[in-house]
Structure formats: structure tokens, C-alpha cells
Amino acid sequence: MAASDGGAIVVSLPIADRMRAMVFYREVFGLAALGEPAEDGVPEPLQFEIGERTRLMLIPTGGFGWVLGEGREVAPPRSHEVLLSFAVGTPKAVDEVIERARQAGGKIVAAPEQQPWGYAGVCADLDGHLWQVTVVEADGV
Known part of the structure; x- marks a missing residue:
């Protein structure tokens, strides 16, 4: 379907x-x-x-x-075919999600910082799956 x-x-x-x-x-x-x-x-x-x-x-x-x-x-560990994104409303919210990931045992792959496309950070969950946490723009991107 x-x-x-x-x-x-x-x-x-x-x-x-x-x-x-x-x-x-x-x-x-x-x-x-x-x-x-x-x-x-x-x-x-x-x-x-x-x-x-x-x-x-x-x-x-x-x-x-x-x-x-x-x-x-x-796929073997450390082999990633997808980057999942989690959109939040502010840079502070990005920082908070990334910090919660660290506290929950996840790995910080890229600390939050301003990128050419926006403010973002990347963490890995307990199984190594990558999550980009980023600020959602006014137009929804």
C-alpha cells in the first residue's frame, strides 16, 4: 500500500x-x-x-x-546506511537533546554547532544508529 x-x-x-x-x-x-x-x-x-x-x-x-x-x-556494527533526523524548535533544544543522549549512554558524534544549513548536532543511540538533531526552519525544513 x-x-x-x-x-x-x-x-x-x-x-x-x-x-x-x-x-x-x-x-x-x-x-x-x-x-x-x-x-x-x-x-x-x-x-x-x-x-x-x-x-x-x-x-x-x-x-x-x-x-x-x-x-x-x-549490516555490521559501525556500518550506517541512513541518517535519521529529529527536528526541534531552537538551538537550545538541540543542545538539550544531544545532552540527554549523552546522559542516556549514547555517543556524541558531532557536537551541536552552527552549520551552513542550520544549527545541528549528531548522536548515536546505544546500537550506533545515527540521529541528527536540528532546528526546524519556519518553512518546515
């Missing part, structure tokens, strides 16, 4: 630890996991609503390989 047909877009990322990942995304980005907790206290599947029709799904690495299909492997 095409997104224009009302379907959801789900961005899926492989993770090592469901509980740690859930806490990280709650503490850093203020996201609440969707669904009822499973036996480990984490909803299954572990998903967050990040927009009206967009969800972030975090899948344990073994399960991620299973979803990809037989003979497919998850």
Missing part, C-alpha cells in the same frame, strides 16, 4: 537490548512505546509513533535478520 493510500511508514532498526533501547528513546526523544508490555516489560513489537503515519520499530538483531529473509544479514 502506498503512503498516499493511507498506509503507515515504518522505519525499522536493529537493536541489541529491548529494554535499554526503549528507555533510551523515551529519555532522549520523549517517545512512548506503543502497546501492552510483554513479559520483559517492553511492548512486542517495540514501536514508537513519530508522526501521524510514521512509526519507528526497534527489532532485536536476530529478529531483524529473520525479517530480512534467509541468507540476508544485518
Whole structure:
């Protein structure tokens, strides 16, 4: 189903630890996991609503390989094919999100600073997925 047909877009990322990942995304980005907790206290599947029709799904690495299909492997650590962006309203908010990421155990990849395109910083979550935190411009970019 095409997104224009009302379907959801789900961005899926492989993770090592469901509980740690859930806490990280709650503490850093203020996201609440969707669904009822499973036996480990984490909803299954572990998903967050990040927009009206967009969800972030975090899948344990073994399960991620299973979803990809037989003979497919998850990319090796430190191999990134995507940069996720998280837009906020002010440079101070960028600084705060990046600091929360550091406090939650994430790695600061690029400290927040003014770039030619705007104010931004980059952090990595607990599994090394890169997030650029940037100020959203008045025109939504």
C-alpha cells in the first residue's frame, strides 16, 4: 500500500537490548512505546509513533535478520546506511537533546554547532544508529 493510500511508514532498526533501547528513546526523544508490555516489560513489537503515519520499530538483531529473509544479514556494527533526523524548535533544544543522549549512554558524534544549513548536532543511540538533531526552519525544513 502506498503512503498516499493511507498506509503507515515504518522505519525499522536493529537493536541489541529491548529494554535499554526503549528507555533510551523515551529519555532522549520523549517517545512512548506503543502497546501492552510483554513479559520483559517492553511492548512486542517495540514501536514508537513519530508522526501521524510514521512509526519507528526497534527489532532485536536476530529478529531483524529473520525479517530480512534467509541468507540476508544485518549490516555490521559501525556500518550506517541512513541518517535519521529529529527536528526541534531552537538551538537550545538541540543542545538539550544531544545532552540527554549523552546522559542516556549514547555517543556524541558531532557536537551541536552552527552549520551552513542550520544549527545541528549528531548522536548515536546505544546500537550506533545515527540521529541528527536540528532546528526546524519556519518553512518546515
